Every structure is written in C-alpha cells, then in structure tokens.
Amino acid sequence: MILHYTVIDPTKNITLLVTTLVQRSLQAQTAAWLLRREHDAEQVGFLEVSDAAPARLQMMGGEFCGNATMSLGAWLCRKEHLGVGESREFRLDISGADALIPCSVTAVRGGYIGTVSLPLPQEITQRTFPTHGGEITLPVVFLPGICHIIAPVGTVQPYQAEALLRRWSDSLPGEAVGLILLDEQRMRIDPLVYVKPTDTAVWERGCGSGSAAAVCALTQQRGAGQCLSIKQPGGTIAVTTEWDGHAVTALTITGTVSLGRDKKVDVVF
Numbered sequence: 477m478i479l480h481y482t483v484i485d486p487t488k489n490i491t492l493l494v495t496t497l498v499q500r501s502l503q504a505q506t507a508a509w510l511l512r513r514e515h516d517a518e519q520v521g522f523l524e525v526s527d528a529a530p531a532r533l534q535m536m537g538g539e540f541c542g543n544a545t546m547s548l549g550a551w552l553c554r555k556e557h558l559g560v561g562e563s564r565e566f567r568l569d570i571s572g573a574d575a576l577i578p579c580s581v582t583a584v585r586g587g588y589i590g591t592v593s594l595p596l597p598q599e600i601t602q603r604t605f606p607t608h609g610g611e612i613t614l615p616v617v618f619l620p621g622i623c624h625i626i627a628p629v630g631t632v633q634p635y636q637a638e639a640l641l642r643r644w645s646d647s648l649p650g651e652a653v654g655l656i657l658l659d660e661q662r663m664r665i666d667p668l669v670y671v672k673p674t675d676t677a678v679w680e681r682g683c684g685s686g687s688a689a690a691v692c693a694l695t696q697q698r699g700a701g702q703c704l705s706i707k708q709p710g711g712t713i714a715v716t717t718e719w720d721g722h723a724v725t726a727l728t729i730t731g732t733v734s735l736g737r738d739k740k741v742d743v744v745f
Contacts, residue, residue: 478496479496479506482495487543489543491543496523503536513741521533522534541572552566563583564580572622577594581733588734590730592729594727595620595621596727622653623649623654632655641668641677653670654689655667655669656683665706665707682708682731688715703717
C-alpha cells in the first residue's frame with residue numbers, strides 16, 4: 477500500500493498526517509508501522525472526507541487531540557498558500573469530538589500559530605488508583621475522546637509512570653488516557669499518553685489536551701478562569717479557561733506549528 481503523509485511539528489508533538497485514505501480497520505496497524513519507521517513521531521492521524529467540514533481527522537486510536545487539530549488547520553493553510561500575516565478560521569471534524577471544532581490559524585515566518593477551541597470537560601473529579609505500595613487519589617479530567625490523570629510533581633515517579641498508567645487505564649473510559657506530571661510552581665508538565673488500540677505509551681514533548689486538562693484542574697481548584705502558559709519538553713502551550721462557579725465554560729489552547737516534508741512510502745505489514 478502506497479501512503480502519502482506529512483510530518484508536522486506542533487510544539488514538538490511530532491504528528492504524522494496520513495493524506496492517503498486508509499480504511500478504519502487498517503489505521504491502528506498502519507499507525508504502529510509508521511511510528512516504528514519515523515522514530516521521532518509521537519502520533520498518527522488519518523485524513524478523511526467530511527460532509528460537514530473541510531476535512532476530517534481520525535486519530536490512530538480514535539482519540540481527540542488538540543495539537544493534531546491545530547496541525548490539520550496549518551496543513552489546510554499551506555494548501556491555500558497563505559501569506560505571512562494572513563489567517564483562516566476553520567470548523568474541523570475531529571475524532572473523539574461530538575461537534576465540529578473551531579480552529580484559527582495565522583501564518584507567521586517559519587510556520588503557523590494556531591488556536592483551538594477544545595470540547596469542554598465532561599467531568600473533573602477525584603479518583604483513587606492502586607499503586608505498588610497502596611493507593612493514591614488524584615484529579616482526573618474527562619475530555620471527549622481522552623481523559624487525563626493529573627499527578628502533582630513527586631506523587632508519581634517517572635520510572636513508575638508507564639506501568640501505573642497502563643494499569644489505571646483499565647478502569648477509565650475512552651481510547652486514550654494521559655498521565656500529566658504537573659509542577660504547579662514552575663507551571664510545567666511532563667505528559668505521558670497511552671493509546672489503547674495501538675498499545676503505545678509515549679512521553680510526549682508537547683500535549684495540547686494534557687495542557688488543557690492540567691489548567692482545567694487548576695481552574696476548579698482555584699475557582700476562577702485561568703490564562704496560563706504551560707511549559708513542556710517541546711516548548712509552551714497557552715491555555716485559557718472560563719469558570720462559572722460550577723464548571724469550565726470555555727477552553728482554548730494556542731501553540732505554534734511547523735510543517736515538514738511530504739513523504740511517500742510503501743507500507744508492508
């Protein structure tokens with residue numbers, strides 16, 4: 477099978493956008509093959525046709541991804557040959573989301589700046605999880621298509637994180653689960669994301685939904701809307717929330733995107 481794909485860099489969360497139509501039944505297998513080939517890549521999304529939007533993005537596990545949404549917006553802008561300073565507004569069809577996702581992209585020198593309005597959290601709650609020596613209670617932010625466990629720095633050691641996340645994911649819904657190690661003092665996260673259908677756990681260099689989840693948890697904790705720049709290994713993602721006293725009522729992320737080369741490969745399983 478000949479595949480065309482583009483390597484895209486949203487805050488170093490290297491995303492492979494497959495532009496050849498691939499059957500859903502083959503996507504997880506194809507994604508795993510591509511991730512073995514492109515060693516720096518952290519996730520794969522598949523371009524599909526949408527009746528309601530300029531394009532549909534189906535992520536490798538059917539999860540939602542804010543960075544990948546931003547990547548698709550930038551890819552569409554490159555197709556339009558946007559000049560520096562020009563902007564486009566899209567409403568995109570993204571896996572894991574029940575409605576079209578608003579995405580604004582502006583061309584800048586060397587790439588794009590994108591803002592995505594994320595689906596609101598379905599729930600922000602405390603869950604108790606088993607550990608090697610007992611139990612731990614941590615906040616969990618349930619976003620459509622993905623949920624994130626927020627672990628304050630020091631509560632989960634990085635060398636234990638993957639084994640714990642795989643274990644904890646059994647009790648959580650959805651195709652993807654994140655474990656976000658949050659250093660609130662430095663306003664920094666280290667995000668680990670486990671995608672169930674591909675059985676892949678990746679320490680991501682940049683995570684849009686993980687950044688959003690961390691700020692949603694802080695919004696509930698602080699009882700007020702937030703506008704925070706979240707540092708992570710690949711750079712910074714800005715997150716803005718609004719709070720009505722009971723729930724998050726608006727949620728956006730803003731980051732940078734650069735587009736790499738278009739590639740072609742003969743996939744052999």
